[in-house]
Amino acid sequence: MNEAFKPIFAAEMARVEAMKDGGKYKKMWDRYMNNKAGAEMFKMNQEIFKKGGIFDKFAGKDGLMQMEEAKAMNDAIRMNMSKMMGETIPPYAKGHFKKIYDAYNGLTKGVDGFSKRDAMTAQAIMNQLKDRVIKDTEVEKFYPMGEWIYDEIDDLKDENPHKKMFMESIHKPINKKWMEIYFKGFDGHDKNHDGKLNYHEYMQYADDLEEWGKKTFPGVKTPEWSQGEKNFFWTMVDSVSNGSWNHGHRKEGRGNVTKRDIRRLNRILREVYKDIEESSDSSDDEGDKKEEKKEVKKDLFDEEIFFF
Numbered sequence: 470m471n472e473a474f475k476p477i478f479a480a481e482m483a484r485v486e487a488m489k490d491g492g493k494y495k496k497m498w499d500r501y502m503n504n505k506a507g508a509e510m511f512k513m514n515q516e517i518f519k520k521g522g523i524f525d526k527f528a529g530k531d532g533l534m535q536m537e538e539a540k541a542m543n544d545a546i547r548m549n550m551s552k553m554m555g556e557t558i559p560p561y562a563k564g565h566f567k568k569i570y571d572a573y574n575g576l577t578k579g580v581d582g583f584s585k586r587d588a589m590t591a592q593a594i595m596n597q598l599k600d601r602v603i604k605d606t607e608v609e610k611f612y613p614m615g616e617w618i619y620d621e622i623d624d625l626k627d628e629n630p631h632k633k634m635f636m637e638s639i640h641k642p643i644n645k646k647w648m649e650i651y652f653k654g655f656d657g658h659d660k661n662h663d664g665k666l667n668y669h670e671y672m673q674y675a676d677d678l679e680e681w682g683k684k685t686f687p688g689v690k691t692p693e694w695s696q697g698e699k700n701f702f703w704t705m706v707d708s709v710s711n712g713s714w715n716h717g718h719r720k721e722g723r724g725n726v727t728k729r730d731i732r733r734l735n736r737i738l739r740e741v742y743k744d745i746e747e748s749s750d751s752s753d754d755e756g757d758k759k760e761e762k763k764e765v766k767k768d769l770f771d772e773e774i775f776f777f
């Protein structure tokens with residue numbers, strides 16, 4: 470993943486979020502974010518990238534887009550869309566366009582300007598980032614589960630090593646070594662080697678992890694989940710793949726869990742846990758709770774954590 474694009478994507482999201490609700494551009498962005506704009510994006514890209522299309526016109530003879538050309542193209546597209554949508558699409562904040570240009574231009578080193586291929590690569594990176602962003606609906610959906618787990622662990626004594634590890638993992642970047650070990654166990658339980666855990670594979674892994682924990686840390690109290698609760702967790706983990714980020718692959722995602730799903734769930738729960746801590750710090754008033762949930766402040770490209 471090209472790091473230079475993360476702040477650009479985040480700024481783009483903020484730019485659109487600041488626009489008026491109900492506007493056409495904002496609605497289009499929502500469709501894009503929820504993977505429902507495939508056809509219109511395809512059409513727009515055709516206009517831009519076809520031979521003799523918008524890109525070629527603005528890039529000039531060298532086929533490369535320099536800063537001034539890129540700015541002219543962006544202005545033209547924005548004017549055109551404003552006219553089509555009947556609303557003013559605001560320009561980028563001062564200095565921001567240069568940042569976008571630099572990221573595009575940096576894709577092929579040592580060349581002044583970006584090519585059509587660079588522009589398509591940039592778009593692919595932005596699409597990846599779009600799918601990586603945790604949606605508000607996901608945070609809301611997994612909030613009760615996160616609260617449940619958090620409370621169980623919070624009830625343990627402060628010096629309990631399991632609790633310590635859990636709490637630490639919320640505030641620190643993911644421990645890559647633990648993640649590796651976890652995914653090694655994942656592979657070991659993927660008995661039919663399809664890269665996913667089905668119900669039986671997943672449940673076996675959950676049981677084995679529990680056993681391993683008891684053996685490795687004898688006498689340490691950990692939350693004990695009943696069979697029904699474990700089934701509930703499975704249902705939730707399995708459903709991560711139903712998110713709109715996975716639109717078009719939903720059927721393949723049913724009845725199994727991939728490493729990508731696990732990473733995503735970890736990132737969702739990290740946002741939930743952080744919000745639980747922040748709301749308990751700021752207010753004890755139960756009446757405010759519902760209100761606060763809606764305003765979970767997400768860290769767009771946050772790291773994973775352990776959720777169990």
Ligand SMILES: [Ca+2]
Binds near residue numbers: 528529531532582
């Ligand atoms: Ca040029």
Ligand SMILES: [Ca+2]
Binds near residue numbers: 658660661665666670
């Ligand atoms: Ca499997």
Ligand SMILES: [Ca+2]
Binds near residue numbers: 709711723725
């Ligand atoms: Ca699934």
